[in-house]
Amino acid sequence: MIGVLESLKATIPKALDIPFIQGKMQTIQVCLDPTTQEFYNLGIAFKSEDSVSIKMLDHFERIRSLFSDQIDIDELTLFLQDIERELYISRGEWPTSLFGHSVRLSEPRYASADSEDSVMKEFYESQITFARVKSRSKTIFRYKTTPTLRNDIFKYMKKSLGLRADKIIQETPFSITLNKRKFSIDIPLVSETAISGIASAWYANPLIAKTELLQASMELRVALSSIDSIEKAAISILRPSVGSGLNKKDFMKIDTEITKQVDLLNATGIKTMQGESIEELSEATSNWWLNVA
Amino acid sequence: MPILTLNSQSYAGYEGVANEGLLSHGFFARLRLNPESQETTQCYVKAYPATKTEIISKTKVVRENKSLINEIYGYILSELAGHPVPDAAGLIELTKDQLPSPPVWINQKKWLCWFSVKVNSPSINLYYARGGKLKEQDLERVIKELKSSKQAPSLIVLDEWIDNIDRNGGNLIRTQKGRYVLIDHGEIFAGSSWIPSSLNSTAINISNKIKSAIGDDICNELPFKNSRMEHFKEINEKIESSEFNSFTLWVDNTFGKGTTEAKQIIAYITERACINQARKQIGLVI
Numbered sequence: 001m002i003g004v005l006e007s008l009k010a011t012i013p014k015a016l017d018i019p020f021i022q023g024k025m026q027t028i029q030v031c032l033d034p035t036t037q038e039f040y041n042l043g044i045a046f047k048s049e050d051s052v053s054i055k056m057l058d059h060f061e062r063i064r065s066l067f068s069d070q071i072d073i074d075e076l077t078l079f080l081q082d083i084e085r086e087l088y089i090s091r092g093e094w095p096t097s098l099f100g101h102s103v104r105l106s107e108p109r110y111a112s113a114d115s116e117d118s119v120m121k122e123f124y125e126s127q128i129t130f131a132r133v134k135s136r137s138k139t140i141f142r143y144k145t146t147p148t149l150r151n152d153i154f155k156y157m158k159k160s161l162g163l164r165a166d167k168i169i170q171e172t173p174f175s176i177t178l179n180k181r182k183f184s185i186d187i188p189l190v191s192e193t194a195i196s197g198i199a200s201a202w203y204a205n206p207l208i209a210k211t212e213l214l215q216a217s218m219e220l221r222v223a224l225s226s227i228d229s230i231e232k233a234a235i236s237i238l239r240p241s242v243g244s245g246l247n248k249k250d251f252m253k254i255d256t257e258i259t260k261q262v263d264l265l266n267a268t269g270i271k272t273m274q275g276e277s278i279e280e281l282s283e284a285t286s287n288w289w290l291n292v293a
Numbered sequence: 294m295p296i297l298t299l300n301s302q303s304y305a306g307y308e309g310v311a312n313e314g315l316l317s318h319g320f321f322a323r324l325r326l327n328p329e330s331q332e333t334t335q336c337y338v339k340a341y342p343a344t345k346t347e348i349i350s351k352t353k354v355v356r357e358n359k360s361l362i363n364e365i366y367g368y369i370l371s372e373l374a375g376h377p378v379p380d381a382a383g384l385i386e387l388t389k390d391q392l393p394s395p396p397v398w399i400n401q402k403k404w405l406c407w408f409s410v411k412v413n414s415p416s417i418n419l420y421y422a423r424g425g426k427l428k429e430q431d432l433e434r435v436i437k438e439l440k441s442s443k444q445a446p447s448l449i450v451l452d453e454w455i456d457n458i459d460r461n462g463g464n465l466i467r468t469q470k471g472r473y474v475l476i477d478h479g480e481i482f483a484g485s486s487w488i489p490s491s492l493n494s495t496a497i498n499i500s501n502k503i504k505s506a507i508g509d510d511i512c513n514e515l516p517f518k519n520s521r522m523e524h525f526k527e528i529n530e531k532i533e534s535s536e537f538n539s540f541t542l543w544v545d546n547t548f549g550k551g552t553t554e555a556k557q558i559i560a561y562i563t564e565r566a567c568i569n570q571a572r573k574q575i576g577l578v579i
Binding site: 003004005007008009011012013014015016018020025107109110111112113114118119122123126127 | 298299300301302304305306307308323328329331333335343357359361362384386390391393394405546547548549
């Protein structure tokens with residue numbers, strides 16, 4: 001007689017021929033209290049055969065209410081960005097711990113969906129308790145980091161420019177020699193005659209937005225002054241929209257700071273492309289590389 | 294709700310640890326219950342070893358583990374008896390790399406698992422233990438609630454009928470005071486190593502844990518006995534109705550339509566509900 005388990009297996013339907021992405025997901029655990037050595041899930045990272053997606057906690061309502069002023073939110077924001085940047089750079093092989101064991105990655109677990117975005121959306125709130133928002137009626141401001149923005153623009157360009165995108169995209173920093181000294185510079189889009197940077201200014205704190213813009217423009221200036229063949233330079237800037245969740249006062253502060261930095265960039269001959277959504281900015285960047293650069 | 298059957302494409306990913314059973318490997322995961330949709334649902338997934346070793350008359354006997362089929366039968370029969378069960382449940386075939394930290398007994402590339410939709414409430418044990426270990430005073434509160442639960446008589450009847458030897462506070466999901474969603478039926482039919490010819494329709498379930506917890510003083514009260522008798526009558530009505538087909542369908546799926554084994558199983562579950570048998574179980578004078 002055929003075993004019962006075999007009979008049960010026969011009831012399982014065959015796999016459908018539908019496209020879906022599969023890979024491994026890890027939670028990013030951060031030690032928020034060195035005294036108690038308590039780790040909290042503050043991000044998720046998903047790696048498939050040909051892409052990497054990272055999403056860190058992007059709003060701090062719950063952390064504020066749990067830790068009140070024990071934690072400096074601006075400092076934590078920058079630290080989470082550093083973690084994200086580090087993971088994007090070491091995308092091939094992730095260590096089990098980072099930053100002197102204050103950050104650790106969980107065991108990789110299988111995850112799948114129809115796209116990377118769906119995987120991230122699916123597991124972000126379920127894995128990161130602090131990401132769950134009490135009131136869904138109110139729009140909460142969620143910052144967007146430069147590494148994530150870069151990753152999303154890369155994906156868009158790979159789709160719209162095809163093989164040409166692979167020649168332009170610089171996933172990791174490259175070295176440059178200046179006065180017989182080697183420097184590492186991080187410019188995400190490079191051809192023989194053009195360069196362009198990517199910076200997110202989608203933050204609540206104007207100081208963080210300013211730092212992001214200055215960092216990206218400095219890298220461009222270094223490249224412009226040291227590579228003779230470069231004729232054109234541009235920067236793609238993500239700026240928060242009115243409906244981003246920032247209150248009027250904070251929005252005005254950040255908007256003023258970004259406008260100031262954009263004016264400076266334009267004055268130095270660097271073309272600025274601005275967008276209030278990743279899609280809009282990706283399209284503008286892609287078009288610049290297609291038609292201008 | 295019919296039993297769902299899903300392939301590994303329906304597995305979206307791991308979500309967290311669950312209280313580990315001794316005889317199984319369980320965890321929480323997100324599943325796509327509708328293969329044509331990307332929508333996912335939080336579920337409890339459980340893998341069982343393929344075989345079970347027992348010592349019978351000083352001899353080691355290895356038998357096919359029937360926990361998986363018990364889960365199917367238990368889900369269907371509990372629902373048939375009018376008890377709340379998870380919104381959906383069924384079988385899912387997972388690849389080894391989808392299973393988190395697979396135990397050594399998962400020794401094939403694909404493994405068939407049981408799943409049920411997560412009920413967003415704690416078990417009665419967890420509720421009174423407040424997430425910790427169940428202490429003696431917590432257990433007293435569990436028993437106190439069970440004694441006053443309107444579901445208790447029918448719960449005892451169900452476990453008598455399906456010969457569940459493993460009902461405990463961990464598998465009564467407390468949705469409100471005295472109201473429970475039933476999970477974990479891996480040990481019905483007096484255990485997970487039964488074979489159709491060994492099923493005993495007249496054996497009294499001496500491991501009815503809810504009955505033992507509530508105690509003889511309440512169980513022997515005439516209104517309580519009468520209530521149990523009424524529930525047995527309701528089960529008999531269900532057996533006579535077309536709803537019972539949901540059970541016979543799965544007996545056919547697993548043992549073959551019209552086979553001796555299938556007939557033995559259906560006879561077993563029908564006879565265990567018969568009124569004379571019920572009177573014997575309850576202790577009512579014929």
